[in-house]
Amino acid sequence: MALEKPSASTTVLVTGASSGIGTEMARQLASRGHGVTLVARRADRLDSLAAELSERHKITATAIPCDLGDPIARAELIEGLRAGPALAGLCNNAGYGINGRFARNDADRERQMVELNVVALHDLTLRALPGMIERGTGAILNVASTAAFQPLPGFATYAATKAFVLSFSESLSTELSGTGVSCSALCPGPVKTEFAAVAGSTMSESLPDFAMVSAEEVARQAIDAMESGNRTAIPGMANQIQALLGRLAPRSLVLPLAGRVSKL
Numbered sequence: 290m291a292l293e294k295p296s297a298s299t300t301v302l303v304t305g306a307s308s309g310i311g312t313e314m315a316r317q318l319a320s321r322g323h324g325v326t327l328v329a330r331r332a333d334r335l336d337s338l339a340a341e342l343s344e345r346h347k348i349t350a351t352a353i354p355c356d357l358g359d360p361i362a363r364a365e366l367i368e369g370l371r372a373g374p375a376l377a378g379l380c381n382n383a384g385y386g387i388n389g390r391f392a393r394n395d396a397d398r399e400r401q402m403v404e405l406n407v408v409a410l411h412d413l414t415l416r417a418l419p420g421m422i423e424r425g426t427g428a429i430l431n432v433a434s435t436a437a438f439q440p441l442p443g444f445a446t447y448a449a450t451k452a453f454v455l456s457f458s459e460s461l462s463t464e465l466s467g468t469g470v471s472c473s474a475l476c477p478g479p480v481k482t483e484f485a486a487v488a489g490s491t492m493s494e495s496l497p498d499f500a501m502v503s504a505e506e507v508a509r510q511a512i513d514a515m516e517s518g519n520r521t522a523i524p525g526m527a528n529q530i531q532a533l534l535g536r537l538a539p540r541s542l543v544l545p546l547a548g549r550v551s552k553l
């Protein structure tokens with residue numbers, strides 16, 4: 290079994306639940322009856338989402354403000370969870386990108402991006418998996434991106450972090466076979482959230498509507514993947530084609546095109 294049936298004695302931890310895809314994943318998990326543990330830095334947003342979900346769906350929603358870029362805060366978060374309900378699922382969703390030339394970007398934000406998108410996701414997975422394997426059930430959902438399928442000049446570090454997430458998740462998915470625990474990689478293309486504003490990117494403004502998938506639909510496919518234990522989910526036909534081309538096309542073709550798309 291991957292994501293087990295909802296129970297009062299379990300919860301699903303969603304990182305980056307204060308905005309965008311994470312908020313929608315929390316909403317949809319709660320609507321399917323799961324207790325949720327909401328993590329991000331903005332406490333006010335987490336508190337109001339927790340209140341909304343527990344009131345509407347009669348589930349337990351707990352808000353835990355935490356800067357996941359801080360290793361000590363991460364360790365405290367996991368330690369604190371030991372006293373609560375067992376983890377039925379972990380959605381490693383918190384992440385951000387920076388649009389611009391690597392050498393000109395703010396060095397601290399670049400380092401923090403690797404710490405959040407890669408190290409925190411890796412750390413939370415390390416800490417959550419033993420308990421899941423012991424219980425013989427659990428679902429990890431790691432949010433990658435279609436940026437994982439090829440390098441992306443203009444988003445160099447971001448694409449590299451997401452390539453890590455995809456590769457790591459695909460390997461784990463196979464290693465976990467037979468344990469009752471699944472690991473799925475979610476690879477969205479452009480989604481209207483706060484992502485573009487945080488990244489300083491206008492890329493999605495020039496994209497046609499068919500290239501965009503809503504945060505609700507992305508979240509729905511994410512939770513479906515956790516329930517079925519699917520290895521990957523790439524929401525949207527255009528994104529599936531892009532992922533295939535990114536994997537197969539020669540780099541000499543992909544790199545200049547990708548640089549133009551990301552407005553390098």
Ligand SMILES: NC(=O)c1ccc[n+]([C@@H]2O[C@H](COP(=O)([O-])OP(=O)(O)OC[C@H]3O[C@@H](n4cnc5c(N)ncnc54)[C@H](OP(=O)(O)O)[C@@H]3O)[C@@H](O)[C@H]2O)c1
Pocket residue numbers: 304305306307308309310311328329330331332355356357358382383384385386405432433434435476477478479480481482483484485487
């Ligand atoms: N939107 C897209 O086009 C797109 C496409 C492909 C993949 N993705 C991926 O989808 C995931 C969600 O992004 P989104 O589009 O929903 O963007 P978003 O609206 O900007 O949400 C990002 C979330 O991450 C949280 N976060 C950022 N830094 C954090 C930190 N240090 N500690 C804890 N939480 C932190 C934010 O909360 P606080 O600020 O409150 O901490 C927020 O809840 C990301 O991994 C992103 O890379 C997005």
